[in-house]
Amino acid sequence: MTDLSYAARARFxxxxxxxxPVPVRAAxxxxxTLVLATASQISVPMLxxxxxxxxxxxxLIGALYGWRLGALTILAWLGEAALGLPVLANGSGGIAPFMGPTAGYLASFPLAGALVGWLAERGWNGSRPAxxxxAMLLGHALCLLLGGLWLATLIGAEKAMLAGVVPFLLGSLVKSGLGTAILTALARGGNSAGRV
Known part of the structure; x- marks a missing residue:
């Protein structure tokens, strides 16, 4: 008897x-990192x-790359930012974003990517939209949780909740839905290509 659950997980x-090969994964x-840098420039100014x-x-990088390569990619992007490349929101980079109000969110990103990737590898992917x-909602929730906790150390819990969590809830829901739609479309496209 063949274990089909393993085969399904192998191509999450x-x-x-x-x-x-390693050069393909490096590419x-x-x-x-380019996708992350571009996505960072699509911004709605808020304080x-x-x-x-x-x-x-x-x-998406977590879901498509898997937890290890996804987290590594996000860490590489954060490393580019720390070196001063303008890859963060509004073209910022350097050490300052890692010390100020955005530090908690930035620290959450590799963890959120790893969480979504880990779940995707276990079937929480475009083949199963729900x-x-x-998975996408959990990834966004982790970002808001860690970002809000760090912000609370700077401006207090109530202000952090009102300024750093609540305004982002609807956006997180919309981005989770959009991410799911992208994953589902890619999974269907991949399945169609596999049947040709």
Missing amino acids: SPLDLRGR AVLLG PVPMTMQTLAVT LALA
Whole structure:
């Protein structure tokens, strides 16, 4: 008897990066950092933290790359930012974003990407839209939780909740839905290509 659950898990993503040679995975990391940098520039100015498409990119990279390569890609992007490259929201970079109001959110990104990737590898992916949505929501919730906790140390819990969590709830829900739609479309496209 064949264990089909293992076969299903082996191809959790249409990108199937786990089995690719190292140069292909390295190129995927570079591409992922470019996607993250681009998503960071799609921004709605808010104080003390801008709303961007970063979390959508973070959760998608986790879901498509898997937890290890996804987290590594996000860490590489944060490393680029720490070196001063203008890859964060509003073209910022350097050490300052890692010390100010956005530090908790930035620290949450590799963890959120890893969480979504880990869940995707276990079937919470585009092949199962309801589970993919749950994974995306959990990834966004982790970002808001850690970001809000750090912000609370700077401005107090109530202000952090009102300024750093509540305004982002609807956006997180919308980005989770959009991420799920992208994953579902990619999974269907990958399944169609596999049947040709």
